[in-house]
Amino acid sequence: MKKLETREDIETLVNKFYDKVQTDETIGFFFNDVAKVDWDHHLPKMYSFWETLLFGQISYKGNPMAVHFPINSQVPMEKFHFAHWVQLWTQTIEQNFTGEMAEMAIYKATNIANLMGHKMEVARR
Numbered sequence: 001m002k003k004l005e006t007r008e009d010i011e012t013l014v015n016k017f018y019d020k021v022q023t024d025e026t027i028g029f030f031f032n033d034v035a036k037v038d039w040d041h042h043l044p045k046m047y048s049f050w051e052t053l054l055f056g057q058i059s060y061k062g063n064p065m066a067v068h069f070p071i072n073s074q075v076p077m078e079k080f081h082f083a084h085w086v087q088l089w090t091q092t093i094e095q096n097f098t099g100e101m102a103e104m105a106i107y108k109a110t111n112i113a114n115l116m117g118h119k120m121e122v123a124r125r
């Protein structure tokens, strides 16, 4: 299986992941119905986000936490939603890529998802 090593690989991974997300019964509605995501806008941001996180190529400058608070205040983003996000992400990586960067992508996503889940919960108190 292929190593995760180029921007092109990230694009492939992110596209495959959001293909799953869009039709997913547990979290798809956040993107389709709550935030009504413009995918042509969102996907390039996510390529840059992951390129920045994994390859240190600083192409993403943003605040990933901040965009989730308004969504969370419309519909609670619960821990199980984040656990499911991580499950889909991990599955997409394991189906397509191998190696150190693939493992790092799972590790970093898991950490961010846990932190985000916690912050969303705190924000609802």
Ligand code: HEM
Residues within 6 Å of the ligand: 027, 030, 031, 035, 036, 037, 038, 042, 045, 046, 049, 061, 062, 063, 064, 067, 068, 071, 077, 081, 082, 085, 108, 109, 112, 113, 116
């Ligand atoms: C259940 C879990 C999640 C849901 C439902 C969700 C939903 C969304 C939605 C709807 C947007 C688009 C906002 C907009 O443009 O209108 C977004 C943006 C984003 N999400 Fe998530 N998200 C989740 C978890 C995560 C996790 C775990 C990460 C990081 C590992 C992440 C990283 C990002 C980033 C980087 C953006 C772009 C921020 C920007 O505009 O600069 N999300 N998310």
